[in-house]
Amino acid sequence: MSSTESTLWSDGSSSHRTAGIVNIGMDPQVEHLEQIPTSLFDLFNNPIIADNLLQYLPFSSISRLARASRVYYNWVFQTPKVFQYLDLSRSRGAYTPPIPRIDNGGHSWRAERMDENLTEDEFYAGPLRSVLNRLNRLQILPDVKVLVLDGLASVTHDLLYEIATDNRYNVRLLSIRQCPNVNQSRLQQLLRHICRPTRPEGTPRLQGLYYFTNPADDYGRSDSVSVSSVMSVDGAALGLLPTSKSRPQDNEARWYSPSGRVVQHGTTNRTSWEETLQACDGIISFDVVLCKAMHESVASCLHDASVDVMNAKPGVSTIATVALGPEGCSGCGKAPDGAPIWGQSNISEFPLLSPPPFSGKLIDAVRPPHRIHSPSKTFLPQRLIVSCTWCLVNRHCDSCHIWWCADCYNPKHSQKLKDLETISANTNLSYLPSASELQSSDGKGDSVKVFNGLCVENCLVGEMMAGAGSNGMWA
Incomplete structure (x- = not known):
């Protein structure tokens, strides 16, 4: 006879579990409940549960899990989804001090022969290249769809060229925000090159680049990361610190609420990034978009100074730096003609929302938060209404961020x-x-x-x- 176990619940009722079958009280409708998984491995082996757990596990935890037993090791290195999101932004192995010392030692990359043939890019990229080479030897690199390198001095042009063009990489979403050694001009040249009309079919593999927004806003953390805190944490073989990959609601709503200025690039002067974004339009998405709809809608009421700025680059749109929210004009509620509407417009018209999604899919990176009508609790079409600073002169409040369309108010009159x-x-x-x-x-x-x-x-x-x-x- 099988053993029977009785359990007393908080409401005073009892249940009897016999050989995996649970009878709760005397309710005839509850006949059988499956026994819950008995091990952590059973949880990870469930695809639905694994997808929801993996996005909260840093690489250091996954590495320790792989060392727990041969069963876990095989599962970790034979499941591609385990490494589809890789955040090296706080990796000890990829970290380069602000003022590197050649004779500091302690890292394998420094042990290489250093002579006059070692370029500056090779010197700075050494730590990160060492980490990536190790991942390649472990056959992990091809599985990485999302690569986060925010704030690393090890990110250089040569390394970015490899990530964008080398067949060893399969990166779909790349984040290189606030990397001090990234050469903007050379990065723009690289992006225009891989998006050229004569590019090979199926290229580029890169679909989204995070460059303009502040990574500190992703998780509400400080811009600066102290060297001592990074170096003192006991991580795994690659020394990766725990990070959360969930996307905070308040951060993703910044582009879809009247939050005002959301990026600093292109707020006071026009930049060469405008031509680059235009060349990559529909091929690579960025964490900013161009000001197209607003400029076309307000051409009749632009300030004279704004007209001069626009005429400096005819046919090239400015960068949208101000988020106005989906409610539209303060007078009539209309959106500018051509403003993207989620579900109706192409996803390439929407900015990447940070942090990058665990799935590595572009549609998940640009999907906006739901827009709900408060009284009725019904869903409304989500509209992206953004603008550059020049389109809003004398028509937008910098404090409460209400604005007026050309039909409701023309300051020139x-x-x-x-x-x-x-x-x-x-x-x-x-x-x-x-x-x-x-x-x-x-x-x-x-x-x-x-x-x-x-x-x-x-x-x-x-x-x-x-x-x-x-x-x-x-x-």
Whole structure:
């Protein structure tokens, strides 16, 4: 006779488990419940459970798991998904000190013969190349679809060229944000080369590049990582620190909420990245997009200074640096013509959201958060409304980030705004206009909606009331 075990639950009822069959109370509807897995290996051997667990395990933990037994070793190195996401951004082996010393020793790459033939790229890339070569010997490298190298001084042009063109690599999503030794000009040349019209069929393998956003925003961590903290953690053979690969909701929503400036590149001056992004359009996605829809929609109301900036590169779009949220114009609620809508537009029109997804699929990297209508709890179409700074002059509030389309407000038609800009430019201090100077008698027509980057209705009034003193300017 098989043994029987009784269990008393918190509500006072009892259950009897006999040979894997659980009878709960006397409920006739519950006849059989399968016995739960009895080992960690059974959990990992379930594809659904493994996919959800692996994204939270750093390489150091996976490496220790492989050393636990021959069974785990075989599973780790015979399951391609185990290594499809590889974060080396905090690897001790790939770390290069800010001021490297040639005679420091302690790393295998430094033991190589160093003479006048060793280039600067080869010297800096040595630590990371050593790690990647070891992964290649373990036959791991071809399985890597997502490679995160943020902040590493070991990332150089020669190494990036290998990752993008060498058949040993199968990287789909690459993150090289804030890598100090990346040469921007040579990186742009590389990207334009692998996206050239005469490229071989099936190339490039690279589908997404993270370069413009701040990796510190991914997990709310500090920009700086102390050398002592990196070097003191007891990792595995490659010394990788634990990292979380889950994508925080607040970070992914930055492009899809009125969050204002989301990137720094291209905010004050036009850059050569604009031509590169345009050459890679539809081939490689980036963590930024070009300002196409907004510029075409507001051509009639662009500030004269903005027109000069646009004419400097005719036919080349600027980089979108400001996120305005999906709600649309503050007056009519419309989005610019051609603004991407998720599910209707091509996925190449959407920016990569950080951190990179564990799956390594481009669609998972650009999929926006759900947009829900609060009262009815129904899903609304998710719209990407972004702009460059030049398209928003005098039509966008830098504080609350509301904006107006050309149909609802054209600053070029406001003589009041022109007069106020002239007065403000001729005064040493910021000019504070009165309410009558900003509004027309009928509340329409020549009214000013934005002055000095603040909306007149809310933010500018509040600022002036706070600093008006006893004059009661806005009383």
